[in-house]
Amino acid sequence: MLTGKILVAQGGGPTAVINQSMAGIVLEARNFASVDHVYGALNGVSGIVDENFLDLSQESEANLERVANTPCSALGSTRDKPDDAYCTEIFKSLKAHDIQTFFYIGGNDSSDTLKILAEKAATVNYPLRCIHVPKTIDNDLTVNDHTPGYPSAAKFVSNAFAGVSLDNRALRGIYVGVVMGRHAGFLTAASALGRKYEDDGPHLIYMPERDFSLDTFLSDILRVYDKRGRCVIAVSEGIHEADGTLIATKLAKQQEVDAHGNVQLSGTGALADLLTDHIKTNTDFKRVRGETLGYLQRSFMGCVSDVDQAEAREAGVQGVRFANQLERDGSVTIHRIGDYKAEFRLSPLEDVAGKTKVMEDRFIADCATDVTPEFLNYLRPLAGSNMISPYRLEAPSVTKIIGK
């Protein structure tokens, strides 16, 4: 049974709906008379060490609802990965504040952090209930059909490429857009969702699940350009050569690595510029443009999936119920029932923690540069109710007089 003090924190990269999960946990936990207080740790696990807690029991429900609709971790975030000494500090703080239930909202790395804490709790004999609540725009958590945060980011990417494809149709040329996704191509693949007319872009989609070759890249573009007179390309930041070398690192002067050993891929336009330079150097194309969709993918205000909002909320609520009913650690996981309903389960932490899911083969077209209809069918119900669709003029052409 859920008792005493409940702690919630947020880790890793923000999403558009991560505060929905936080609000879900706080509001649901406050329903339990046996719960004294709901604390929020600032900046993830680092806030536990520093005793930077907010007393969320005192947060008004009205304001919690407003914060829930605000993108990015309202409690702040961290990429810290606790070592043994760090864990000791965490348990010192948890003990001092008599906290025995911890909800950590995060992705692969945050679930890994939680697994480390759960193992340490057993070792030091501290009764800590650990519940991981999923979020990641990368959609790469194992066990889950999909993860909160992904549908909204996917909607942003879809809208972005739909717009850029219209722009490219108006002014022609080659456009390369770099999308987040280190190992998994789900977000890059979402660029296909906004296609409507047969010649809409993106015309080429490069996901990290398939090896990338600069030579094949060029011949792909030439083929599309011959047919369409233009080419819109979606590229994952994680594309790599057959030997595993990241295309992005070919240019980067210095590698920046976070506490989890991840190389910095976002926050630089290097990959887009490398690719457009490669096209300009090796072809005669005049208008070649490259850009990086960047942090807007996870933080943009005003582009959120209502399905994603509801599921992120529910993931938090269910996490609290699981903690109360099942009395075991775990990760809240989302499963697809029919077409389409989300079901929530509590899976073992070790099935999710630190693991990475990538796109299944059935989602990637045989040509390796497109998605399958099965992928679109997978993504469509997640994108929510208010997707916008572009339209074209349908008027007939006027018969030429001079050039007839």
Place this chain on the structure above:
Amino acid sequence: MLTGKILVAQGGGPTAVINQSMAGIVLEARNFASVDHVYGALNGVSGIVDENFLDLSQESEANLERVANTPCSALGSTRDKPDDAYCTEIFKSLKAHDIQTFFYIGGNDSSDTLKILAEKAATVNYPLRCIHVPKTIDNDLTVNDHTPGYPSAAKFVSNAFAGVSLDNRALRGIYVGVVMGRHAGFLTAASALGRKYEDDGPHLIYMPERDFSLDTFLSDILRVYDKRGRCVIAVSEGIHEADGTLIATKLAKQQEVDAHGNVQLSGTGALADLLTDHIKTNTDFKRVRGETLGYLQRSFMGCVSDVDQAEAREAGVQGVRFANQLERDGSVTIHRIGDYKAEFRLSPLEDVAGKTKVMEDRFIADCATDVTPEFLNYLRPLAGSNMISPYRLEAPSVTKIIGK
């Protein structure tokens, strides 16, 4: 009086509402019994030369309304600037199709093209009525209080920086976002509109109306970081040193120039990367991220100002009425009445064509890295009715036990 065949075309960079003006022209022109046909030229003036016309008289009103809500030039665009031979071809086509009224929707360069055509028409004694209908996300047309396309792009930039500022609040560090705007800082200045709490970013805003120095840039950042522990920076792509050297050209390997002599600034991440490299090289800051907002500023689906939509429509409608009533060439201009109503007038083409307006001094703060309240007051009514606002947790901190 408006008679015979009416021609409409779109030039320059697309906007989110450029099709509203096109729909306004087509629907209003179709109300005149004296108008036989409304033609649309594909890809601006180049479509006239090639006789690539659509018969928009046959476009259904329902589909025109759907297209009006779709971003980017539905008729396609061009950056061609007609020389004498080009003009001869244009008039050959206009004459063959018996077109005597031409509405060109575009910015500085397109209005300049129209002025060239109007002058040529007088020279060759061809009775061509030329009406320029304004659009540009840069907001840099003279005479106009503001231009259709700018409010929606400004809303995108505002939402983008509001989100990025939340992201930066969660994970800290330095963020540099590069915004479109070659000579005028209006769009970069719009990054300030999403600020709400006192410490919200952007904390520094660099507009091309003020000289830029890499040294001052560093000291500005250090000052902000000392105070806030983080720094969000909005930079115009057109920032330049005191001698006029573009900061972007300091890095670019080769200069790409269009028919109007403009250097390519968009479609590359070079400026953001130069600035972040400069920060990384000269400071100890660890998390320094740079990105370019790029084409999403003018093409993103789902981020449009309803005020902008209505005004872009009205600019087209009024253009047709002016052509009918006033029987002279001109540029439709928008004027601000009170706080706030838009009034449309027909100004002489030469007052707008090829000229560039920049931010007035009253809109730029004395520190040179911020806007004034007067600017926010100028922009706010344009952004429309559905601006989203971020919210923060308000719960009190828990008293520290260990660290007290």
